[in-house]
Amino acid sequence: MSDHKILQYPKSPYLKTSYYEDTAIQAFDTPFRKKCLVIGLLFWVCFPFVASSYVVHIANLSAIAAIGAMSLNLLIGNTGLLSLGHAGFMGAGAFTTAIMTVQFGLPIWIVIPASGIVGALLGLIAGLPSFQLKGIYLGLSTLAIHHIIKYGCSEYQYYGGFGYGIVLEAPSLGPLLLAGKTVWFFVLWISAFATALLIANLLRSKPGRAWSAIRDRDIAAEVSGIDIGFYKILAFVVSSSLISMQGSLYAYYTAVVSVEEYSFGLTVSYLAMIIVGGLGSVLGSFLGALLITALPYALIILAGLVDLSFAVKEHFSVIQTGVFGMVVILFLLLEPLGLVEIWRRVRCYFELWPFSYKPLTIIKR
Amino acid sequence: MSSNIPERGGGGDSRGVMSPILEVNDVSIAFGGLQALSEVSFNVLPGELLGIIGPNGAGKTVVLNCINGIHPPDSGDILFKGRSIRGLACHKIAALGIGRTFQHSELFQRMTVMENVILGRHIYLKTNILTGGIFWGPGRREEVRAREKAEMIMDFLELTMYRKEKVGNLAYGIQKIVGLARALAGEPRLILVDELGTGLMRQEKEDVARFLLRIHHESKTAIVWIEHDMQLITEICDRLICLSFGRKIKEGTPEEVIADPEVIESYLGKRSHTVPD
Numbered sequence: 001m002s003d004h005k006i007l008q009y010p011k012s013p014y015l016k017t018s019y020y021e022d023t024a025i026q027a028f029d030t031p032f033r034k035k036c037l038v039i040g041l042l043f044w045v046c047f048p049f050v051a052s053s054y055v056v057h058i059a060n061l062s063a064i065a066a067i068g069a070m071s072l073n074l075l076i077g078n079t080g081l082l083s084l085g086h087a088g089f090m091g092a093g094a095f096t097t098a099i100m101t102v103q104f105g106l107p108i109w110i111v112i113p114a115s116g117i118v119g120a121l122l123g124l125i126a127g128l129p130s131f132q133l134k135g136i137y138l139g140l141s142t143l144a145i146h147h148i149i150k151y152g153c154s155e156y157q158y159y160g161g162f163g164y165g166i167v168l169e170a171p172s173l174g175p176l177l178l179a180g181k182t183v184w185f186f187v188l189w190i191s192a193f194a195t196a197l198l199i200a201n202l203l204r205s206k207p208g209r210a211w212s213a214i215r216d217r218d219i220a221a222e223v224s225g226i227d228i229g230f231y232k233i234l235a236f237v238v239s240s241s242l243i244s245m246q247g248s249l250y251a252y253y254t255a256v257v258s259v260e261e262y263s264f265g266l267t268v269s270y271l272a273m274i275i276v277g278g279l280g281s282v283l284g285s286f287l288g289a290l291l292i293t294a295l296p297y298a299l300i301i302l303a304g305l306v307d308l309s310f311a312v313k314e315h316f317s318v319i320q321t322g323v324f325g326m327v328v329i330l331f332l333l334l335e336p337l338g339l340v341e342i343w344r345r346v347r348c349y350f351e352l353w354p355f356s357y358k359p360l361t362i363i364k365r
Numbered sequence: 366m367s368s369n370i371p372e373r374g375g376g377g378d379s380r381g382v383m384s385p386i387l388e389v390n391d392v393s394i395a396f397g398g399l400q401a402l403s404e405v406s407f408n409v410l411p412g413e414l415l416g417i418i419g420p421n422g423a424g425k426t427v428v429l430n431c432i433n434g435i436h437p438p439d440s441g442d443i444l445f446k447g448r449s450i451r452g453l454a455c456h457k458i459a460a461l462g463i464g465r466t467f468q469h470s471e472l473f474q475r476m477t478v479m480e481n482v483i484l485g486r487h488i489y490l491k492t493n494i495l496t497g498g499i500f501w502g503p504g505r506r507e508e509v510r511a512r513e514k515a516e517m518i519m520d521f522l523e524l525t526m527y528r529k530e531k532v533g534n535l536a537y538g539i540q541k542i543v544g545l546a547r548a549l550a551g552e553p554r555l556i557l558v559d560e561l562g563t564g565l566m567r568q569e570k571e572d573v574a575r576f577l578l579r580i581h582h583e584s585k586t587a588i589v590w591i592e593h594d595m596q597l598i599t600e601i602c603d604r605l606i607c608l609s610f611g612r613k614i615k616e617g618t619p620e621e622v623i624a625d626p627e628v629i630e631s632y633l634g635k636r637s638h639t640v641p642d
Contacts, residue, residue: 019512205497216473225488227461
């Protein structure tokens with residue numbers, strides 16, 4: 001008699017058997033998702049060598065925008081604090097970079113953390129009104145800080161004798177010279193992924209939960225033992241520190257720092273990214289950043305396909321702005337939860353196919 | 366009055382010698398011209414289940430808000446474990462071991478049940494921006510430990526099947542229990558329960574009563590419970606307090622309080638009626 005053989009069924013990839021496993025980010029846990037990850041990585045590594053320099057440039061700008069969108073989303077989407085001063089923090093990072101490299105000749109690995117510290121300090125100041133103010137009032141106080149930073153930067157730029165912009169030399173990280181779009185593609189996207197991981201980690205641990213609690217019900221959060229003043233300031237500090245480092249990267253990448261770039265319009269485009277992408281979602285920030293950054297370039301490519309009259313070509317930037325506004329309005333009307341909700345629905349459809357009995361849960365707004 | 370619930374009074378054998386866990390001394394508070402509370406005093410003994418009744422607008426929730434620190438009282442003092450907590454910030458009072466549930470749940474709607482309950486353990490977690498951001502080693506271990514505790518509480522309150530649901534999508538009755546779970550997760554020595562049974566159906570109210578009695582008997586946590594359902598509160602509580610127009614009009618055993626003519630008058634306005642059993 002042979003021993004009774006117990007059938008060993010393979011464990012379902014969806015089944016978690018420990019709380020430790022359940023704390024993992026649920027993005028690359030099933031075999032299919034792991035395959036997608038490998039294919040995605042291969043595509044990502046090959047991309048800058050295959051795509052044209054112009055497309056790589058757009059991808060690089062998207063990576064920068066994604067860092068900014070994630071940091072703004074952390075503040076607006078996750079903590080529920082409105083900031084209209086993020087272009088100012090970005091500018092502060094860029095000008096810190098310019099001053100430290102042009103005047104003191106410091107290397108990149110000192111400059112970027114230093115920009116982060118400058119951003120953190122500015123965030124601390126910007127966050128102080130959040131003790132008392134909420135919503136649009138807080139937004140206005142951060143807008144004031146944006147203008148103060150911008151004033152300081154423009155004074156430096158014009159009285160420092162830099163004219164239309166401070167030109168930076170390509171930095172080098174050890175033996176590697178950070179020049180050329182391909183090198184920057186890897187630098188920027190690795191930075192973006194690192195930022196995403198950092199924010200995702202914060203969101204699944206104590207600070208992130210405290211932030212969400214403050215966003216949803218601040219009094220209940222306080223009664224649960226959360227020092228809401230501290231956590232609001234912390235959100236401001238983390239967010240502005242990240243966007244300041246992003247501003248530093250942007251300055252290095254474009255090699256020119258000029259105060260005109262860090263206008264209120266930039267904040268609005270970051271706001272558009274997180275609204276289009278999905279508030280409070282890291283993936284949403286990425287998707288929104290990609291869409292909003294690529295949109296004007298996509299319009300140029302589209303316009304190249306059709307024969308446009310001279311008058312249209314002359315006012316093309318107006319059309320770009322109009323389409324940008326249109327996209328934001330359409331998202332607000334048709335899909336207020338953003339691209340990430342569309343992505344979730346698509347995923348849900350394929351997960352359930354060919355059955356469709358499971359109701360789609362809709363997040364209350 | 367049915368009194369077939371065993372061990373009424375929890376661990377209150379030596380009640381005479383026990384010092385109260387919470388003392389509310391002559392607390393008054395006014396909002397604008399409205400005197401919401403005038404010189405309300407009462408004590409809560411360790412492990413006691415104290416009910417607060419009173420008509421709408423009597424100031425019941427305001428009492429809890431004063432204890433929590435949401436509204437610091439204008440005059441009077443509140444002592445918790447013999448220490449004055451008047452004027453302390455909300456989160457510091459919570460850290461001393463006072464839990465709270467709200468009348469309208471006041472949950473974090475876009476977080477899951479599990480996150481809501483783990484959030485209740487906020488005061489015990491030491492993760493900071495660095496360990497949380499890395500989420501490797503200490504940060505993650507602490508998260509797993511918090512999750513284990515939260516699972517115990519969700520198991521106790523029969524919420525495990527909803528753990529990954531967004532709270533905003535849940536039925537009202539379950540949301541109320543999630544609120545209780547969040548308060549329990551902080552392992553408080555005193556829980557302030559605000560109208561847990563309101564808006565629930567019979568079955569859910571019985572669940573609520575069962576949960577509160579189990580907390581009362583098993584963890585010996587003191588509970589201050591506001592409730593409008595007379596049958597529910599009189600059958601379970603050790604002691605009752607009746608508030609009316611911001612004043613304490615009666616304190617005593619449930620039988621005494623609901624038989625009191627002034628209490629009946631505050632509810633019904635006439636002396637000829639009796640409170641239905």
